[in-house]
Every structure is written in structure tokens, then in C-alpha cells.
Amino acid sequence: MDEDFSLHQRLKAALHFTVGRLCEDIGGDGGKRFNKEVLAAIAETTYRQCGLFHSHLRHAKRTTVNSEDVKLVARRSTALYNHITRRSEELASTNQEQKERRKKNTGKRKSEDEETSVKRNKM
Amino acid sequence: RRMEERTTEVETVGKLLSLFFKDEKTKVSGDAVILMAEMLKIFVEEAARRSQKQAAAEDCDVVDIEHFEKILPQLVSTHSTIPVTEFHSRSLFTFFIP
Numbered sequence: 570m571d572e573d574f575s576l577h578q579r580l581k582a583a584l585h586f587t588v589g590r591l592c593e594d595i596g597g598d599g600g601k602r603f604n605k606e607v608l609a610a611i612a613e614t615t616y617r618q619c620g621l622f623h624s625h626l627r628h629a630k631r632t633t634v635n636s637e638d639v640k641l642v643a644r645r646s647t648a649l650y651n652h653i654t655r656r657s658e659e660l661a662s663t664n665q666e667q668k669e670r671r672k673k674n675t676g677k678r679k680s681e682d683e684e685t686s687v688k689r690n691k692m
Numbered sequence: 693r694r695m696e697e698r699t700t701e702v703e704t705v706g707k708l709l710s711l712f713f714k715d716e717k718t719k720v721s722g723d724a725v726i727l728m729a730e731m732l733k734i735f736v737e738e739a740a741r742r743s744q745k746q747a748a749a750e751d752c753d754v755v756d757i758e759h760f761e762k763i764l765p766q767l768v769s770t771h772s773t774i775p776v777t778e779f780h781s782r783s784l785f786t787f788f789i790p
Contacts, residue, residue: 596755604755614739618735653727
């Protein structure tokens with residue numbers, strides 16, 4: 570219980586820090602300064618939003634949440650949905666590339682192994 | 693350095709999500725975590741941009757809690773189903789931080 574509480578607090582602190590950094594970036598662009606209260610409020614709202622996303626993602630005895638589920642959460646706003654879909658396609662394509670590269674590497678290793686074994690057999 | 697920060701962000705979001713999922717036996721895929729991080733980042737940026745715009749409309753140099761209060765109902769209603777009335781309290785800060 571106590572451990573759980575401190576973990577929550579630490580995650581909130583991390584969120585607060587990240588919000589501060591993002592706001593600094595945005596404030597720098599627009600020449601505005603963000604009040605500390607605003608940062609705290611944004612962090613807290615984001616934390617609640619995360620809880621909401623979680624309740625959206627949890628449905629019907631699913632055991633794994635994948636990118637399709639996240640897209641479903643984003644569906645409320647068309648612009649957001651399009652953006653998330655694009656991102657997920659990018660991710661999928663990079664994953665595919667990595668997989669293929671790995672396959673090639675293992676394939677090479679296999680053929681090398683075969684070669685050495687053939688050599689050994691010849692010897 | 694930028695890249696490192698990004699990975700920590702993703703890790704944090706992953707931990708956040710898995711913390712919420714802890715009580716159930718649900719796993720979250722790597723792609724889903726990255727996408728969730730993106731969503732939350734967009735949410736924060738949107739909150740910051742809108743409150744900044746509100747401050748600019750009122751000719752203020754500092755973005756104050758009142759500006760954020762004004763944009764909050766719109767922000768959460770486009771993203772989710774939080775009832776708007778929940779955020780109508782004037783002293784939002786005291787509402788969030790006990």
C-alpha cells in the first residue's frame with residue numbers, strides 16, 4: 570500500500586517535470602511565462618486523463634493492449650486519429666524493417682555455420 | 693540528449709499505464725505504449741498552447757490559472773467524457789491540490 574503510494578507520487582513528479590519542460594518549450598516560442606499553478610494543474614489533468622485512457626483501453630477480457638486499441642481511444646477527434654494512425658503506421662514499418670534485418674542476419678549466420686561445418690567435414 | 697529524454701518519457705508513460713493495469717492481468721504492447729506517450733504529449737502541448745492563446749487574448753505576459761480554467765472544459769470534452777460540470781469550480785487549484 571505504502572509502496573504503491575510512493576510509486577504514484579514519483580510518477581506524478583515525473584509527469585510534473587515533463588509538463589514543465591514541454592511548457593517551457595512552448596512558452597519560449599510564444600514569449601510567455603507559465604505560472605507554477607498552471608503547470609501543476611496541467612500535470613494533474615494529464616494524470617486523470619491517463620486514468621481515463623486506461624478505463625477506455627480495458628474492455629472485454631482482453632489480455633494485451635495493442636496499437637489498434639490506442640487508435641480507438643483517439644477516434645473522438647479526427648485530426649488526432651489521423652495523426653495517431655500515421656504514427657502507428659510508421660512504427661509498424663520500422664518494426665518490420667528491424668525484423669527483416671534480424672532475419673537476414675540470422676540467415677547469414679546460419680549459412681556461415683553451414684559453410685564452416687562443410688569445411689570441417691572436408692577436413 | 694533529446695533522444696534520451698524521449699525514451700524516459702516513454703518509459704514513464706509505460707510505467708504509468710502498467711501501474712493502472714497492475715490489479716488486472718493485462719499487458720500493454722510496446723507500440724501501444726509509444727502511441728500513448730504521443731497522445732499524452734499532444735494533450736499537454738494542447739493544454740499549454742490553448743492557455744497561452746487565452747493569455748494572449750487577455751493581453752497578459754504570464755499564463756495564469758484563470759486562463760487554464762477557461763480552456764479546460766473544451767480540452768477535456770474533445771478528448772474524453774469527463775463531465776464538464778466537474779471543472780466549473782472557480783478555485784481549480786485548491787480542487788486539485790489538497
